[in-house]
Amino acid sequence: MKIQIDKARCIAAGQCVLQAPKVFDQDEEDGIVILLNDNPTEDLWESTRMAARLCPSEAITIIED
Numbered sequence: 001m002k003i004q005i006d007k008a009r010c011i012a013a014g015q016c017v018l019q020a021p022k023v024f025d026q027d028e029e030d031g032i033v034i035l036l037n038d039n040p041t042e043d044l045w046e047s048t049r050m051a052a053r054l055c056p057s058e059a060i061t062i063i064e065d
Helices: 015-019 042-054
Strands: 002-005 024-026 033-035 060-063
Touching: 002 033, 015 024, 015 042, 042 060
Parallel strands: none
Antiparallel strands: 002 060, 024 033
16 A cells, blocks of 8 residues: 655645544644655554545545555
8 A cells, every 4th residue: 555645635624644643644834734654554554544535635545556
């Protein structure tokens, strides 16, 4: 699994951080997503997929290996 984010689409809703805090964070100034781990381990896949599904701006793309 590889993760890509589109910061231009991010609306700082924070759903990604709530679902997968080991993969995503938010910038303290504007709340825009920060990718902490672009290649998460298998134990984080389910929460990462959920974060992508819940993102209201569809700023997260998951590329399955």
